Amino acid sequence: MTSKPLATIVSGGLSKFGRLKGKYAREIFMEAAEEAFNRCLNLDPKRDIEALFIGLMGESYERQAHTGPTMVDWMNLLPLPAARIESACASSGVALRYGIYALLSGMHDVVMVGGAEKMTHRTTPEVTEFLAMGADFPFEQWNGITFPGLYALMATAHMHRYGTREEQMAMVAVKNHRNGALNPKAHMRREVTLEQAMSSRVIAWPLKLYDCSLISDGASCLILTRPELAGKFTDTPVHIIGSGQASDAIGIYERSSLTNLAASKKAGREAYKMAGVKPREIDLAEVHDCFTIAEIMAYEDLGLCRPGEGGSLLEEGVTTLEGEIPVNTSGGLKAKGHPVGATGTAQAYEVYLQLTGGAGERQVKGAETGLTHNVGGSGASAVVHIYRRG
Amino acid sequence: MPEGNALPFTIESFYKFVGERRLMAAKCVECGTLLLPPRPTCVKCSSKDLRWIELLKKGRLITYTVIHTPPVQFQSMAPYVVGIVKLVDGPMLPGMIRNIKPEEVKIDMNLKVDFDATLSSKWPMWPRYFFRPL
Numbered sequence: 329m330t331s332k333p334l335a336t337i338v339s340g341g342l343s344k345f346g347r348l349k350g351k352y353a354r355e356i357f358m359e360a361a362e363e364a365f366n367r368c369l370n371l372d373p374k375r376d377i378e379a380l381f382i383g384l385m386g387e388s389y390e391r392q393a394h395t396g397p398t399m400v401d402w403m404n405l406l407p408l409p410a411a412r413i414e415s416a417c418a419s420s421g422v423a424l425r426y427g428i429y430a431l432l433s434g435m436h437d438v439v440m441v442g443g444a445e446k447m448t449h450r451t452t453p454e455v456t457e458f459l460a461m462g463a464d465f466p467f468e469q470w471n472g473i474t475f476p477g478l479y480a481l482m483a484t485a486h487m488h489r490y491g492t493r494e495e496q497m498a499m500v501a502v503k504n505h506r507n508g509a510l511n512p513k514a515h516m517r518r519e520v521t522l523e524q525a526m527s528s529r530v531i532a533w534p535l536k537l538y539d540c541s542l543i544s545d546g547a548s549c550l551i552l553t554r555p556e557l558a559g560k561f562t563d564t565p566v567h568i569i570g571s572g573q574a575s576d577a578i579g580i581y582e583r584s585s586l587t588n589l590a591a592s593k594k595a596g597r598e599a600y601k602m603a604g605v606k607p608r609e610i611d612l613a614e615v616h617d618c619f620t621i622a623e624i625m626a627y628e629d630l631g632l633c634r635p636g637e638g639g640s641l642l643e644e645g646v647t648t649l650e651g652e653i654p655v656n657t658s659g660g661l662k663a664k665g666h667p668v669g670a671t672g673t674a675q676a677y678e679v680y681l682q683l684t685g686g687a688g689e690r691q692v693k694g695a696e697t698g699l700t701h702n703v704g705g706s707g708a709s710a711v712v713h714i715y716r717r718g
Numbered sequence: 719m720p721e722g723n724a725l726p727f728t729i730e731s732f733y734k735f736v737g738e739r740r741l742m743a744a745k746c747v748e749c750g751t752l753l754l755p756p757r758p759t760c761v762k763c764s765s766k767d768l769r770w771i772e773l774l775k776k777g778r779l780i781t782y783t784v785i786h787t788p789p790v791q792f793q794s795m796a797p798y799v800v801g802i803v804k805l806v807d808g809p810m811l812p813g814m815i816r817n818i819k820p821e822e823v824k825i826d827m828n829l830k831v832d833f834d835a836t837l838s839s840k841w842p843m844w845p846r847y848f849f850r851p852l
Contacts, residue, residue: 457789466729467755471813471846472785472792473800480783481802481812488781488825530797533784533820579755581802581810586781 331604333567335428336558336718338551339368340677345546345665346448346515353390353446354402357382357547360442360670361403364549370561371438371551373405378436380410381426383419383443384669388458390446399444416462417618419443420548421672421702421711425571427552437557442549443674445667455543459668462705464579476540476619478580478706480532483621485586487534489636492624494534496639498525500620501538501662503648508659510649510690515544515665539620544665548674558718564684565718570605572598573711580706587636589707592629596701596712600631603714607631610653610714611695612682614675616703617660626701627655630712649690657682657690672702676713683717727756727768733844739833741775741847743809744768754809775831776852777803780810784820799823803849805831817850828852 341363343356365373380400387393396410413423420443427441447455459475460468468478486492502522508514525538551561558565574594577583583590600607607630615630617623624638632653633641641647647655658664658678661671679698681687698715725731727744732755735742744756748765754773759766782801785792792798799815801823815823816832829849837843 452787453790453793456787457791460789466733466842467812469789470842470844471800471848472788472795472798473812474785474787474789476787477783477785477800481781481800484783484825485781529786530784531787533786535783579812581812586802 331569331602333555333569333716334571335431335552335568336555337566337568337676337680338553338558338561339364339371340550340680341367341548342513342674342677343547344513345544345667348446348448348545351446351545353384353392353444353547354398356446356545357399357442357444357549358402360547360549364551368551368561373403376438377405377408377440377551379430379439380408381413381423381430381439381441382410383413383415383421383423383672384445385414385416385419385462386445386458389450415709416704417616417666417668418672418702418704418709418711419669421675421700421713422573422704422709424550424673424676424713425573425711428568428571431552431554438551438553440549440551441673442547443669443672444547445669446545447543447667448545452543467579467581474532475706476532476535479619479621480535481580482586482625483534483619486621486625489587492639494526495522496642497534497539497620497624498522499642500617500623501525503642504617504656504660504662507649507657507690508663510688511659511664514659514663515542516663535619535621541618541661541666544667546665546667546670546674548670548677550673550676550680566680566683567716567718568713569716570599570603570714571712572596572602573709574598576708578708588625588629589703589710591707591710592626592701592703592712595710596630599712599714605697605714608653609697610699611697612654612657612679612692613699613701614658614660614678615655615701617656617662618666618703620662622703623655623660630699630701649692654692657687657692672700672711675700675702679715683715725770727753727758729755732756736833736847737835737845741773741831742770743773743807745771752807752809754811773805773807777805777811777829779823779825779827779829780804781825782815782823801849803829814848815850816848
């Protein structure tokens with residue numbers, strides 16, 4: 329762990345996640361931005377912030393594209409340069425990486441990265457249609473394959489190849505809801521039992537309602553600076569020490585495997601190598617549990633266990649809050665909620681809280697190294713970051 | 719040269735063939751790779767020397783799901799089965815599996831390709847292929 333950090337987080341903010349009735353995405357993003365500004369009183373946003381990169385997946389929800397300047401306008405930071413980054417559900421994870429690019433290029437000293445999505449005012453069939461746009465249109469969407477459908481195809485294949493069981497998938501929901509109940513900003517602060525999860529209605533067999541993440545509203549952001557400047561802003565910096573990103577075929581039928589995500593594996597390997605950290609040396613991780621099978625595949629793709637052993641890892645309790653490597657302490661996309669554009673930087677915000685000792689009832693004691701894993705769509709993009717307490 | 723070799727190697731052409739009840743892929747003349755969806759350049763050897771070939775309309779089911787929560791335009795059909803089929807010619811193809819009860823669908827079952835000539839009223843106004851039991 330001798331490599332120089334890529335960038336340093338000096339502050340972060342997260343709105344309440346949930347059904348935020350009557351609020352626009354820009355207004356929700358302001359909530360996150362205000363928290364980040366209030367946490368870092370040495371930062372003068374108008375003077376110090378030099379650019380904004382914001383993740384937002386769909387302009388269909390609010391009939392609003394051009395998110396960069398919209399957010400800058402509402403934060404009263406005109407004429408700050410800004411751009412929207414879109415990589416489906418990995419939009420803000422990728423925006424974070426663009427923030428790192430901006431700092432490493434030498435062009436900027438302080439940048440803001442974040443994400444937002446406002447979804448709950450739309451009907452479920454509308455949201456299903458908008459989300460599916462992150463998957464291949466001419467062969468997948470055209471044949472009625474939905475997002476839960478794509479992960480269900482992977483779940484069926486995983487069950488067939490490795491003997492993974494529906495109960496093991498339900499255990500992801502039980503664990504993440506238990507964590508979410510401890511997170512005041514989570515969409516669903518309610519524990520669920522294995523029986524409830526198993527008996528919930530079918531969405532795309534074998535995936536049931538409790539195998540799916542939530543349709544939520546929310547926003548998140550981080551303030552990044554170059555490591556050598558972090559001391560000007562905070563005494564509790566969190567360094568980003570590894571970053572990896574990869575792409576894969578947009579259609580899952582064109583991929584070599586249906587039981588893992590090659591983009592996750594590649595992004596993970598790159599991030600671990602850059603950070604000089606091994607998978608089991610991570611103290612906690614926020615992984616992309618858009619569906620319960622996705623968390624199981626993430627364990628395997630990120631090297632927390634061998635391929636096919638994700639289900640056993642859950643049964644052994646390795647990834648619970650008290651386990652060896654707690655995963656999704658925030659409640660994950662499953663219980664904290666999944667406002668898609670906000671998710672990547674919301675994961676980073678959770679790791680930031682954990683590494684600065686600010687995670688309250690769900691604090692992982694002595695956490696020094698964390699990981700975030702953000703997947704776009706059905707795995708055509710994935711981005712992994714590794715963090716170390718400053 | 720088979721008829722239709724003048725069509726460009728695009729997705730649009732693929733669906734034009736579907737409208738003629740033909741399942742067509744691009745074949746690289748250099749290395750023999752089958753491109754489904756068709757692309758203008760071979761993904762394996764980068765050759766642009768391609769020709770259309772008609773595929774056998776048969777394959778084996780690799781994985782499947784039953785969609786109970788559909789997007790707007792498929793609401794009247796739910797629940798319906800979709801899956802990924804490995805065609806006997808090699809490539810994989812996703813699609814709807816019709817003319818079968820969801821509980822009768824099994825991984826590894828043999829399926830054949832059929833066609834639905836109904837054109838959508840909105841863009842992209844394509845016909846559809848689908849799978850059914852042999």
